[in-house]
Each structure stands twice: as C-alpha cells, then as structure tokens.
Amino acid sequence: MRNIQKWKKTLAIGAVMAMTVASLAACSSQSKPNAPSSGSAPASSAAAAAGGQTVSYRLGDIVNPEQTNNFNPFLKTGNYAPLFDYIYNSLYYFNPVKGELIPRLAADAGTWSGDGKSFTVKLNSQAKWQDGEAFTANDVVYTFQALKEHAALDYYRLWGDNRLKDVKAAGDDTVTFELSAPFPSLPNYLSTVYIVPEHLFSKENPETFLNKNPIGTGAFVFQSINESAIILKANADYFGGAPKIGELVIQRFKDSPGLTLALQKGEIQGSTGTLAMPSLPKLLENKDNKLQQYPGLSTYAVIINNDKPGLKDPIVRKAIQLAIDKKELVEKGEMGAATIGNPGFLSQGFGDLVDQTLLDNPDYQTNIDKANELLTGAGYKKNGKGVYEKDGVELSFVYYTAANAPAQNKEAAMITDWLSKVGIGTTIKMATWPELTSIAVAGNYDLIQNGITVPPDPQAALEVFHSKMTAPIGQNTPGLNWMRFRDDQIDAWLDQASTASAADRAGLYKQIQDRIAELAPVAVLYTSGKAPYSETKFTGYDTTVPATSALSLSQVTPK
Incomplete structure (x- = not known):
C-alpha cells in the first residue's frame, strides 16, 4: 500500500470522472509525425497469461523522431518526457488528481529542522537499480550535485539564492538538504527531479549524455525502440511489487485521431492524455472506455514575446488579452473539456491560492471595443490594411500553432480572427509540438499558441515570470520564462514569498497574480488534465492517481 503524504492542502482536490456520456467533444490534441503500427511488438516475458504468452499493455502516444534522440531525464529536449515516469523515480511523486506528494525513493515525508533550513529524507530501502546495483544516498547526492555543477540543467534554480546550499549523505539511506534560508516549497521541487544512477552518469557529461540504454528504479525496464513503438518490460524487482503486465508497449502514432481510433477499436488500452476529443462520443459508446479528468499543471496560452517591437508595450499585450473570448474558445474549440484560465496564470489546481476575483473581473473579460480604445488612446493608428501602427512599428505578427492538430488549428483561426478585430495582424505558421517548444525557448517568435x-x-508556477528564468532573444531560457518578461516588482515579491510564512505567501501570490493579469505577459486560455483508458481487456486501474501513470499501470491486471 502506498504511503501518501498530503502536504499541499491548498491544492485543489480534483474530481475524477469516468465519462460515460458524450458531453465532451473537441480538445487540443497533440499531433506529431510518425506512423502507428498495427503489428505486435517483440515480446518480453515477465508476467504471462494462462497460455504462456506475455501479457502486453499498449499505451498510445505521439512520439516524434526528434523525441528519441536521448533518454536522459536531465534534458528537456530531444526526448519523450512521459517515458521517464515508467523507468525512473523521483524522491516524491506529485499526484495531480489529489494535489498530494507520494513518497517514492523517499521512505516518508521527510523531516524539517527547527529553523526550516535543513530537510532530511530517509530513503526507500526496497529500491534498487534495474541493473542490480544498489540504490543509495550517493545516487541522490550525485543527481543534485550534477544540477549544481551544470547550471543549464537546473531549470527551477534549486541552487539559486536562498535555496540549496549543500546536499549530503548520512550513510547509505539518508540524505540531508541544507538551505541558505527557509524554503518550504522544497519537497514539491524534489518531485521534479528524477534520480539517476551515479555509477552510470558519473562517467559522462550529463548535459550531453544520450543515455540510450536507460537504467532506473521504476516499474518498467527499457527494452527497445523502433519506428512503431517503445517497448518496456515489467521490472520483477520493482519495490512497489512486480507489475501484473509483462510488457508495456508505447505505440507511436502520427496524430490524435489515429490514436483515438485505435483506442476505440481496442488496439491500444490508453494514452497519457493525447486524445481527439471530437471522437469522444463515439469512443464512449463502449461503456468500458473511460475519460479521467483532474486538475492540470499545463496552462495553454498565447505566449507573447515581450522583447519584440510592439509586443514590448503592455497596452498591446492587454489588447490581445481582451480580444480573446476564452469562454467561447473552451466551448467551441475544447467543447467544454477544459477549465477557463486565470488571467493571473496560476492554475485552478492550486485551489485557495488562486485569486478567484480575477476570473470575473470585467477588466479581464472579452471586450473588443475596450481593446481598440486602449490602442487608440496609446497613440496607435490604423493603416490602410486596418492594422494599428505607431512610430513605424506595425502590429503585425507571426502566429505559431501546432501542425496536424485540428483542435489547436481551429482555435488559432478563432484567435487570429478576434485579433484582426482589434487591428492586430497575424500570419499563421505551423510547427510540431517539439519545434514549438524549441522556438519558444530560443525566443525566435512573436506569438505562440502552446502549453x-x-x-x-505555486511558487515554482509563478516563478515562470521571474527574470532569472529568462534570457535574451537567441539564447535558450534557463527556465520557463519564454516570454522574455521582466518586472522588478514581481521579482521582489517572488523572492520574498520564497521564504515567507504560509499566510504571507498566500497574500504575495495574489499580488503577483494581479500584476501578471495587469501586465499580460501571456494571454492565458485554459488548463486541462486527462487520461483516457479502456477496461475492455484490463482491470484494476488506480484512479486516485492518473489512470495511465506508472503507479496505476503497475497495478492493472488482465481480465
């Protein structure tokens, strides 16, 4: 039985719905090139059916060729990140269904020192590496020291000012995190770091290591990859108990409609979230097919390059924000299968910490007339093309959206039409999802519709907007501040909140959200979290966590 620690009571407790009515219909389904295979993947025996054949669970997703260049969990590009959940573990797993931390390589919730500047973690003595080597505190220390020594890998600035000062082992089974100042968010941040084996990674440069034969502590062991699938086998020595399925096949698809059709036909049993929502009514005609929904950590937005001419002006960004009808976008583009976004960015999954007043504030509701008034009041005038310009700068921008993603494309058409009504011109360009991320990280864009x-x-979520998380155009950002947004006041509040009491942090977070909404560095659209799965061939899904997560799939059994 899992040991669950509910430290984040301010996070929303998400309802999990097994949808059996056709009430949802079109979502922002990912779409990436590569053809699915209907053939069977190579078998690996670990758990076998009565006839002696390996029990194979097929999980569908869209995995681009450029996402198979490496299997290094330190890296944010060149890999298929969902894979790491099945092979590796972090000290703690954040469960988005219930807003809680679940110890994985940690044995318990950890212990804080009286001054809040030291956090000690007892390690899971049952865990070991899939190559048979012992898992020890040295692996944890190595992982975090690698982030210190290779700052480009420290995406959330764990080694930044007033955070980690040192990470030390006390024997083989205990690790102490020493801090420069109290940092109560540390356990949540620890859930973002997969622990890697020192005996393998210490021989390589973690910034360039391709890790083509990944070895983790997870429920499934990497076997092989081909154009059709990624094949994993059950880890018989998994500390959570050997999975009941012999192998996990991650089937590679060209697009979300093909994946959804395969799920409908029973060729796959689930996906990590990718689904063509227009096909949902047909999918759910089979009572065994389910859609689990929960608070998501992904916020979809029109990401605005705040360093580009025209877009540097908060008035222009505000006009973009006012032009977009988020309610209509969710209803017609997402068919209700998403939550309208908070103008202050923080997801509804963070519960009481979200400034709910922003959601109904008339200053942030769709208003085409007000957007035009703001622009004309700021000195912008429409040219012969009906596009505003000022001081020789025309408000005409390249608008990136995902290729082969019908719902995203529909939403892009809706959004660019609204922008035209406030005198902002756009030229739509398509790119794959990995390409969109690479473009955003480097800053070579005007507007990007992406998640x-x-x-x-919540501290980490709002630190997306800290100036330490960005970089000039042409340089990759160290964090998620792809907007190139900088604001001294937000920086100061975030730095203060990092070490503040819970009550003070809540107040600071609301101030930060209000200022984000006011300055509009992004135009927030919606948030979403989901996991489609089928009970036709398998049972025993654990829906207290995402149904197709490693924690759940390690428990499913064939019918």
Whole structure:
C-alpha cells in the first residue's frame, strides 16, 4: 500500500470522472509525425497469461523522431518526457488528481529542522537499480550535485539564492538538504527531479549524455525502440511489487485521431492524455472506455514575446488579452473539456491560492471595443490594411500553432480572427509540438499558441515570470520564462514569498497574480488534465492517481 503524504492542502482536490456520456467533444490534441503500427511488438516475458504468452499493455502516444534522440531525464529536449515516469523515480511523486506528494525513493515525508533550513529524507530501502546495483544516498547526492555543477540543467534554480546550499549523505539511506534560508516549497521541487544512477552518469557529461540504454528504479525496464513503438518490460524487482503486465508497449502514432481510433477499436488500452476529443462520443459508446479528468499543471496560452517591437508595450499585450473570448474558445474549440484560465496564470489546481476575483473581473473579460480604445488612446493608428501602427512599428505578427492538430488549428483561426478585430495582424505558421517548444525557448517568435507545464508548486508556477528564468532573444531560457518578461516588482515579491510564512505567501501570490493579469505577459486560455483508458481487456486501474501513470499501470491486471 502506498504511503501518501498530503502536504499541499491548498491544492485543489480534483474530481475524477469516468465519462460515460458524450458531453465532451473537441480538445487540443497533440499531433506529431510518425506512423502507428498495427503489428505486435517483440515480446518480453515477465508476467504471462494462462497460455504462456506475455501479457502486453499498449499505451498510445505521439512520439516524434526528434523525441528519441536521448533518454536522459536531465534534458528537456530531444526526448519523450512521459517515458521517464515508467523507468525512473523521483524522491516524491506529485499526484495531480489529489494535489498530494507520494513518497517514492523517499521512505516518508521527510523531516524539517527547527529553523526550516535543513530537510532530511530517509530513503526507500526496497529500491534498487534495474541493473542490480544498489540504490543509495550517493545516487541522490550525485543527481543534485550534477544540477549544481551544470547550471543549464537546473531549470527551477534549486541552487539559486536562498535555496540549496549543500546536499549530503548520512550513510547509505539518508540524505540531508541544507538551505541558505527557509524554503518550504522544497519537497514539491524534489518531485521534479528524477534520480539517476551515479555509477552510470558519473562517467559522462550529463548535459550531453544520450543515455540510450536507460537504467532506473521504476516499474518498467527499457527494452527497445523502433519506428512503431517503445517497448518496456515489467521490472520483477520493482519495490512497489512486480507489475501484473509483462510488457508495456508505447505505440507511436502520427496524430490524435489515429490514436483515438485505435483506442476505440481496442488496439491500444490508453494514452497519457493525447486524445481527439471530437471522437469522444463515439469512443464512449463502449461503456468500458473511460475519460479521467483532474486538475492540470499545463496552462495553454498565447505566449507573447515581450522583447519584440510592439509586443514590448503592455497596452498591446492587454489588447490581445481582451480580444480573446476564452469562454467561447473552451466551448467551441475544447467543447467544454477544459477549465477557463486565470488571467493571473496560476492554475485552478492550486485551489485557495488562486485569486478567484480575477476570473470575473470585467477588466479581464472579452471586450473588443475596450481593446481598440486602449490602442487608440496609446497613440496607435490604423493603416490602410486596418492594422494599428505607431512610430513605424506595425502590429503585425507571426502566429505559431501546432501542425496536424485540428483542435489547436481551429482555435488559432478563432484567435487570429478576434485579433484582426482589434487591428492586430497575424500570419499563421505551423510547427510540431517539439519545434514549438524549441522556438519558444530560443525566443525566435512573436506569438505562440502552446502549453506551459509548471512544477507542482505555486511558487515554482509563478516563478515562470521571474527574470532569472529568462534570457535574451537567441539564447535558450534557463527556465520557463519564454516570454522574455521582466518586472522588478514581481521579482521582489517572488523572492520574498520564497521564504515567507504560509499566510504571507498566500497574500504575495495574489499580488503577483494581479500584476501578471495587469501586465499580460501571456494571454492565458485554459488548463486541462486527462487520461483516457479502456477496461475492455484490463482491470484494476488506480484512479486516485492518473489512470495511465506508472503507479496505476503497475497495478492493472488482465481480465
């Protein structure tokens, strides 16, 4: 039985719905090139059916060729990140369904020192590496020291000012995190770091290591990859108990409609979230097919490059914000299968810490007339093309959206049409999802319609907007501040909140959200979290966590 620690009571407790009515219909389904295979993948025996054949669970997703360049969990590009959940573990797993931390390589919730400047973690003595080597405190120390020595890998600035000062082992089974100042968010941040084996990674440069044969402590062991699938086998020595399925096949698809059709036909049993929502009514005609929904950590937005001419002006960004009808976008683009976004960015999954007043504030509701008034009042005048300009700068921008993603494309058409009504011109360009991220990280864009997935902590989520998380155009950002947004007041409040009491932090977070809404560095659209799965061939899904997560799939059994 899992040991669960509910430290984040301010996070919303999400309802999990097994949808059996056709009430949802079109979502922002990912779509990436590569063809699915209907053939069977190579078998690996670990758990076998009565006839002696390996029990194979097929999980569908869209995995681009550029996402198979490495299997290094330190890296944010060149890999298929969902894979790491099945092979590796962090000290703690953040469960988005219930807003809680679940110890994985940690044995318990950890212990804080009286001054809040030291956090000690007892390690899970049952865990070991999949190559048979012992898992020890040295692996944890190595992992975090690698982040210190290779700052480019420290995406959330764990080694930044007033955070980690040192990480020390006390024997083989205990690690102490020493801090420069109290940092109560630390356990949540620890859930973002997969622990890697020192005996393998210490021989390589973690910034360039491709890790083509990943070895973790997780429920499933990497076997092989081909154009059709990624094949994993059950880890018979998994500390959570050997999975009941012999192998996990991650089937690679070209697009979300193909994946959804395969789920409908029973060729796959689930996905990590990718689904063509227009096909949902047909999918749910089979009572065994379910859609689990829960608070998401991904916020979809029109990401605005705050360093580009025209977009540097908060009045222009505010006009973009006012032009977009988020309610209509969710109803017609997402068919209700998403939550309208908070103008202050913080996801509804963070519960009481969200400034709910922003959601109904008339200053942030769709208003085409007000957007035009703001622009004309700031000195912008429409040219012969009906596009505003000022001081020789025309408000005409390239608008990136995902290729082969019907719902995203529909939403892009809606949004750019609204922008035209406030005198902002756009030229739509398509790119794959990995390409969109690379473009955003480097800053080579004007506007991008994409998702920003934040760590499971409100401090980390809001630090997306800290100036330390960005970089000039042409340089990769060290964090998620792809907007190139900088504001001294927000920086100061975030620095203060990092070490503040819970009550003071709540107040500071609301101030930060209000200022984000006011300055509009992004135009927030909606948030979403989901996991489609089928009970036709398998049972025993654990829906207290995402149904197709490693924690759940390690428990499913064939019918």
